[in-house]
Amino acid sequence: MTRYFSQEHEWIEIEGDLGTVGITDYAQGQLGDITFVDLPAEGATFEKGDSVAVVDSVKAASDVYTPVSGTIAEANDVLADQPELVNTDAEVGGWLFRITLSDASELEALMDEAAYKDYVASL
């Protein structure tokens, strides 16, 4: 399993042609208390960079962009009742959706964990 990060503060963990996507712990800290997550429908197809989910915090609504193109395989329905999981467990239990990649080469444009850490430190 390999994990990549985007400049928009999403993480994606790859297993075969399936990617699990969430927002990073840094991102949830910036957003504050998350009160609602709007998730994509299974089977929907998106291009890399499309807005596929919305994370609502007390202060604002934020788009979540998919870091890769593909088809939604699953959404994390647990978040309907427990949106705060994105705060408390952003990079494990607070995952947002799973996407079947249509072009694995898109991963090359993403950062690894060390590069993402450097990127956050530079902000």
Added chain:
Amino acid sequence: MSEYPISDSDQEPEELAPMLLPLDGWHRDHGGRMVEFAGYMMPVQYEGIMAEHLWTRESAGLFDVSHMGQLFISGEGVDAALEAALPIDLSTLKLASVRYSLLLDENGGVLDDLMVTRQEDGFYVVVNGATKWDDIATFHELLPEDVTLNHLDDRALLALQGPKAVDALERLAPGVAALTFMKSGRFTLGGVEAWISRSGYTGEDGFEISIPGDAAAEVADLLLAQSEVKPIGLGARDSLRLEAGLPLYGHDMDPERGPVEAGLAFGVNKRRRLEGGFPGAERVQRDFAEGTAQKRIGLKLEGRQAAREGAKVFHGEQEVGIVTSGGFSPSLQHPIAMAYVDAALAADGTALSIDIRGKKLGATVAAMPFVPNRYHR
């Protein structure tokens, strides 16, 4: 991921570098996350909006509102001059009493809302931060030469809000517990001269504390040393006032709308409504007599997704209004909003819907305040 922050229409339109308030360093030292608001750097949150909000409702929150404009208006004939400028009845405003009023334009549109306090030798007026420069210019146009307007820009303004605010403040400024809602007085707070009123913008009991700017950090330290008190940012200030049904200038009221439509008729005192003689009186009197096409209402939303400013309101397929403030209510644990809708659809319980990012979500007209006020009357 990208963020749509709390609408920034309060900011000065010019791209000026944000100004710093007396407590700027204090906020940073206490972990405040600073953002630009109304031309100043202000703390949007410390430990988190939800926790700060709930702390204020159960204990006491300390807010820095020094961006607001503190004015002192005095001189020969100041009562008559101020009555010509505002729809306020000063004949019923006693010494040290505080009253809500409105600055209206010639067409009766709301330029700002403000608090007027009668002091021994004039009137202490607090206006919104984003509008204070325009307000000062408007007052200069409206007030005669014998009347002087001083901008007390060397003073800071703190608010201590919540059910335990009185316990904390009485310890430091003995005598404040005897004030009732919308009453004020001069006190000594840790050796610092302070003008303190029992008022606020959260729906809770609490106080607003005007002090010299150079003593602000010292006073803030004293207040924060009380076990009841935590620092609270602008984010919770917004969610608290929304639950309290209190409109925010530039969002829930603006020059396009009059006080009747905005649900601020109480800001036009009865004698003035009958007699007129203030800017925009004709339109205000007509609105009282004939009603308005739209009204400001509260909405309780279904589900958990919040409606934000600018979301359109529907009745069936018909667009009937617009959301002017909205968010998730920390106290009620569901989204709430303020909106303007057609007056015929303003009754409590009316079923409407709101277009949120392309989906129509159910909402019901609800009485405000959403959370009961707990003023000390």
